[in-house]
Amino acid sequence: MKVVIIDYGAGNIKSIQFAFNRLGIEVTLSNDREDISSADRVIFPGVGEASSAMKMLKNSQLDSLIPTLKQPVFGICLGMQLMCQYTEEGKTNGLNIFETNVKRFSNNLKVPHMGWNTIRNLKSDLFETVQTNEYQYFVHSFYAELSSETIAITDYDISYSAALKKDNFYGVQFHPEKSGAAGEQILKNFIEIKS
Amino acid sequence: MLTKRIIPCLDVKNGRTVKGINFKGLRDAGDPVMLAKKYAEDGADELVFLDISATEERRKTLIEMVLKVAEEINIPFTVGGGISSVEDVDMLLQNGADKISMNSSIIKNPTLIDKVSNKYGNQCVVAAIDAKQINKKWQVFSSGGNIPTELNLFDWAQEAEQRGAGEILFTSMDHDGTKNGYANEALSELNDLLTIPVIASGGAGNIQHFSDAFKIGNADAALAASIFHFGEIEIQTLKKELQLQQIPIRYENKL
Numbered sequence: 001m002k003v004v005i006i007d008y009g010a011g012n013i014k015s016i017q018f019a020f021n022r023l024g025i026e027v028t029l030s031n032d033r034e035d036i037s038s039a040d041r042v043i044f045p046g047v048g049e050a051s052s053a054m055k056m057l058k059n060s061q062l063d064s065l066i067p068t069l070k071q072p073v074f075g076i077c078l079g080m081q082l083m084c085q086y087t088e089e090g091k092t093n094g095l096n097i098f099e100t101n102v103k104r105f106s107n108n109l110k111v112p113h114m115g116w117n118t119i120r121n122l123k124s125d126l127f128e129t130v131q132t133n134e135y136q137y138f139v140h141s142f143y144a145e146l147s148s149e150t151i152a153i154t155d156y157d158i159s160y161s162a163a164l165k166k167d168n169f170y171g172v173q174f175h176p177e178k179s180g181a182a183g184e185q186i187l188k189n190f191i192e193i194k195s
Numbered sequence: 196m197l198t199k200r201i202i203p204c205l206d207v208k209n210g211r212t213v214k215g216i217n218f219k220g221l222r223d224a225g226d227p228v229m230l231a232k233k234y235a236e237d238g239a240d241e242l243v244f245l246d247i248s249a250t251e252e253r254r255k256t257l258i259e260m261v262l263k264v265a266e267e268i269n270i271p272f273t274v275g276g277g278i279s280s281v282e283d284v285d286m287l288l289q290n291g292a293d294k295i296s297m298n299s300s301i302i303k304n305p306t307l308i309d310k311v312s313n314k315y316g317n318q319c320v321v322a323a324i325d326a327k328q329i330n331k332k333w334q335v336f337s338s339g340g341n342i343p344t345e346l347n348l349f350d351w352a353q354e355a356e357q358r359g360a361g362e363i364l365f366t367s368m369d370h371d372g373t374k375n376g377y378a379n380e381a382l383s384e385l386n387d388l389l390t391i392p393v394i395a396s397g398g399a400g401n402i403q404h405f406s407d408a409f410k411i412g413n414a415d416a417a418l419a420a421s422i423f424h425f426g427e428i429e430i431q432t433l434k435k436e437l438q439l440q441q442i443p444i445r446y447e448n449k450l
Contacts, residue, residue: 014265014289014290014291015265015291015293018265018266018291019269021266022266022267022269047315047316047318047319048314048315048316049313049316107390109390110389110390110391110392110415111390111391112317112318112361112391112392113197114318114361114362114392114415115197115198115199115200115240115392115415115416116197116198116200116240116445117196117197117198118196135198135445137270137271138197139271139318140318141317141318155196156197175271177269178269178270178271178293179269179270180235180269180270181269183269184269
């Protein structure tokens with residue numbers, strides 16, 4: 001199986017690569033359109049600021065490619081947020097895959113929302129054998145609202161989408177690559193998802 | 196619910212852990228990767244590696260270590276010690292560090308916080324502050340606590356937040372090494388003042404001290420070194436007890 005991590009310059013993607021390697025899954029990094037299109041599984045990571053990440057995607061012309069992919073695609077953290085319609089961070093339009101908007105947490109809260117929090121209302125093969133209220137590691141200041149595409153919920157003052165799914169597109173707000181054994185299970189499930 | 200974090204801190208010198216680590220069942224007690232693995236398995240929520248080496252080879256050995264840790268460890272980790280430029284940060288993040296902790300370098304050059312935060316986001320910038328109470332004022336020290344500065348803890352922490360730090364790691368020099376508990380009053384004041392998470396450091400000697408840092412100091416995370424290294428407190432035991440005290444904690448009973 002060919003697994004490609006989209007490498008468009010957004011932050012630390014080594015840890016995602018290493019997490020797959022620990023599971024015995026080989027992954028390659030690429031920003032090449034053909035390479036990405038021909039993969040069996042595509043990982044779309046992202047750390048940093050939304051509007052600059054969107055610019056980097058546009059520079060490598062990946063913004064037009066990603067929404068057309070037919071194989072399972074997995075957005076992680078900012079990757080998931082960029083798959084949404086619009087984000088308040090940098091007032092940026094996203095890839096418009098998920099019909100969800102991304103907002104900033106209230107000023108009354110400690111932001112970034114940083115640390116281990118639970119996920120509940122798990123609704124997809126992505127969470128096969130993952131128990132409700134399992135802990136995952138989060139680091140983010142913006143959140144995707146709840147919608148019909150929500151497949152996991154986390155509570156931090158408000159309830160928001162910890163994960164989204166539409167057709168072959170999956171996204172998680174947390175960092176499964178940094179979330180111990182429970183996170184590794186989710187990475188494994190994504191690879192094993194039926195396409 | 197977001198849980199309070201327990202963070203073991205490992206001092207490393209030339210790629211090896213120091214401060215005498217005493218664990219049963221570890222073949223090589225000086226290997227930071229093996230130690231990190233054990234902590235991750237025991238339920239540590241994050242790890243901090245503090246590099247205290249002073250050789251010219253420093254950078255190379257640190258990067259090698261960071262890469263090995265990133266390969267093996269499935270929880271987040273922070274690297275600190277002598278990081279003084281955006282290039283230093285580039286190297287460490289590219290090799291798999293999740294966060295960078297800076298102390299003296301940002302006192303000398305506060306705009307470094309802005310630069311790193313603009314490039315990578317505030318989630319990876321930890322502003323570490325060492326401070327000591329003198330005439331009822333919390334004075335900030337640089338260079339591993341050796342050089343007094345004009346800065347006041349609370350003002351400096353606020354400035355760091357405004358410049359783009361994503362977390363404050365506050366070490367009370369008055370409490371560090373005493374095992375008499377964290378500086379809970381100062382922690383509580385910091386937590387009222389700031390909107391970013393605060394990590395308590397310095398003074399942990401028993402389980403109650405962690406509980407106090409969370410309940411009285413309102414800290415988001417608590418860091419400790421020797422009590423973990425010498426097995427005085429097992430992380431599992433600590434987390435179980437904190438959970439019994441109704442503190443939100445990530446605890447999975449492995450027995």
